[in-house]
Amino acid sequence: MTALVFLDSDFPAGRIADAATAQLSVLDQGVTRGDGIFESALYSRGVVRKLDAHLARMRVSASTCDLLIPHEEDWRTAIKTAVAAYDAESPSEEAVVKLVATRGTEGTGHGTSWVMVSPAPELGRKQRESGVSVIFLDRGYDSRVAERAPWLLMGAKTLSYAVNMAALRHARKLGADDVIFVSSDGIVLEGPTSTVLMAHRDGDTKRLITPTLETGILPGTTQGAIFAAAREAGWELGYGPLTPQDLLAAEGLWLVSSVRLLTPVNSIDGTAIARDAGLHAELTAMVDAIA
Template identity: 85%
Template sequence: MTALVFLDPDFSAGRIADDTAAQLSVLDQGVTRGDGIFESALYTRQVVRKLDAHLARLRVSAQVCDLRIPDEGAWRAAIETAVAEFDAATPCAEAVVKLVATRGSDETGVGTSWVMVSPAPELGRKQREAGVSVLLLDRGYDSTVAERAPWLLMGAKTLSYAVNMAALRHARKQGAEDVIFISSDGIVLEGPTSTVLLAHRDGDTKRLITPTLETGILPGTTQGAIFAAAKEAGWELGYGPLVPEHLMDAEGVWLVSSVRLLTPVNSLDGTPIARDAELHEELTAMVNAIE
């Protein structure tokens, strides 16, 4: 079951809707143009994890897209309603809480916003445990494009995911499971649905590194939470720029996201890469403690 709740000014706690019935106008620009934004959070142990960070990133995406969205209080009320509806019908260990806001139709000029709660995909849990094989793919633009072309909406989490999904389909056709995008000038960017994280160990010193945001990648809420926990645990932290050779030289590489959490990378373009079991165990403990 999917619990569906629309943010409706006539319903202070959100309007519960039937997820099996049509709800959106075919004129909604979220449908016709992918003109909208979203967030996906993990719901487990009766907690929507990193909710503050997801709501903050939703606001940033809305600002980048010049999109008016409901205030934070309305989102929190709708989330609470949706989670309660889901728990009453489909209790499970992990669920995905998805927040969506579109520009609505040209005719009304009023946006559409809703919350969905549904069981987390089983594939994500399997990949979290087994790891993934990854292809490096050219994203088609250089690492400075965000500064030159703000209309590309770099760093916003928009509904326009057709290219990202096409990249994943291409990888699967080649026998891989996921992708890390590389800029046309050779800089490591991000995955289609994840942030890249790598680790180094030098004696007792442990260091985490992630690509720099100046390349226009999406700021990762999970990556940010891991960095905060690692800093408290005494790890050193670093931000790119990274090139593919840095991935091959690391003691561990992960794709991190809110739903799949910490997913180890087993190989890059068919070449096995290091996987430090102790570092993975320590990082996994940090991720599991995030709320």
């Protein structure tokens, strides 16, 4: 079951709709052009995890795309309505709360916004436990494109995910589970739906590193929450730039996202990646504590 709630000024708590019937105009620019933004959060144990961070990132995406979206409190109210509707029909251990805002039908000046709540994919939970095999793929641009071409909307979470999905299909054709994009000048970027996180241990010192945001990658809400928890626990933190060789030499490597959470990387291009069981256990505990 999927709970669907539209943000509608005529319905202060949000307009509940039937997700199994047509609801969106074929003229909506989110459909015809992918002109819109979204966020996906995990709902578990009665809590939408990291909601503040998701709403903050959505505001940044909207600003980057020059897109007017509803006020934060309207989103919170609609989320509450959607979660309640979902729990009343088909509660599950984990669900995905997806927030979507489009530019709406051209010429109307009105966008379309909605919240969906649906069961979390079983594959994500399995990969969280078993890990994934990954391949490097050239993203097709250099690591400085974000500052040179802001109209590419680098760092915004837009609906234009066709390239990301094509990359995942390509990986699966080659027998891999996922992808890590690399810039044309050899800098590690991100996964199609995840942030890259690596760890090193030097005696009692534990260090966590993620690619630098200056390359135009999407700021990861889960990565940010893990960094905050790791800092409190005394870990050293670093922000790239990282090369493919850095990842191959890591003592722990993960793809992190809001739904799959902390997913260990088992191999890249067929080369096995080390996994420090202690580091993995500590980071898993941090992720479990994130609300």
